[in-house]
Amino acid sequence: MTPSRTPHRLLPLLLAATATATTLLLTGTGTATAADPPLRDLATTKGKVIGTAVTGNKLTGTYGDLAGTQFNSLTPGNAMKWESVEPTRGTYNWTEADQIVNFAQAHNQQVRGHTLVWHSQNPGWLTNGTWTPTQLTGILQDHITTEVTRYKGKLAAWDVVNEPFNEDGTYRSTIWSNNLGTDYIAQALTWARAADPTTKLYINDYNVEGVNAKSTALYNLVKSLKERGIPIDGVGLQAHLILGQYPSSLQQNIQRFADLGVDVAITELDIRMQLPATDAKLTQQAADYKAVMGACVAVTRCVGVTVWGFTDSDSWIPDVFDGYGAATPYTENFSPKPAYYAIAQAFGGTPSTEGCTASYSVPSQWNTGFTGQVTITCSAGRSLSSWKVSWTYGAGQQVTQAWNANCTQAGAAVTCVNASYNGTVPSGGSVSFGFNGTWSGSNPVPTVTLG
């Protein structure tokens, strides 16, 4: 083989020998890089939380392992909703909510309480009853006080009010706004603060991620609550997004809430796609996830991101949006998807090399020298935008010159990174680089590491 000799960083030993004598082909396969740290550790380095909605009775086995190790915040997906905790008036069932809070404490995780005042998932006795405004006020105050007091000191935040607005920024017509007027929001916040003065009190809504009529209505509400001295600590942007429809004003919107003096959390992130999922869609989804994460990382008062279910097997999307799914960072079988690695990267993790391998071969060898070659190959659906390959020689070999990569050797340790022009390893494709080296005695193939 006749490699093209491009400039290199190694001090070249003049290679007198030409690669003619013996031609050997020795190969060894490198393994993918060691896994990145868990998402929660990466998030911590950025001062953020990474959370997931969970279902209490699933918190065992692989689901429990991943929920406990990858995330540092949990939100009960349904367990703290009114219909769950008080299905019959005066009869409380805290089983699942307690289970989640206990799991979180055992795993050193925060909990976001979700949710106290909503138009949906209320018990029948409440929605079917006939109440005077005074009675309804009493019922709501009692509900908030009971539930917030039960978890007093244990929750980082409460979604006190959920989804109060219509798309055009008017108040949604609900049992609360219709009977109590829109100041039920201020009252709910005030009662929640009285029951637990330390937990952060949020208003949470969907389609308020970008700057639009609905998010502006929320902005104006928060501004007026602040001016009135009503306790409001944060705004939750649910972020139930559609593939390829990342709201480009997300960061600007987060920033304007932060500038009002409240925290912002992305509370229910998922990015749904029309099924079936394809490699192209999963790649787009990863880009969308990364953009959302990046917007939060960029704003100090964005406290973090919670995904609404971390596995496609625990996502509400297929049940509610016909033909859509694959919205979370893990497959139904708990394999991390490109979106998982995108989240890791947004928190400063190194790009994943999963699905890509490096192999080392010696196409030619002669009395004191040899030519080596490393090929990096990615399977379909995987790609790299940059690469690094390293190995340690076991028999005193010394790289003298490399092409199509920048290589350095320190002692026995060799590290090669891509040249400016060949960082991309395409899906289902490969990139090779070559080098010359010296050997004596033996020239065993080293184990190479990609990443």
Ligand code: XIL
């Ligand atoms: C969803 C749950 O994930 C489903 O299991 C349930 O059937 C319906 O509610 N906005 C919210 C969440 O604030 O509480 C909703 O959760 C999803 C939309």
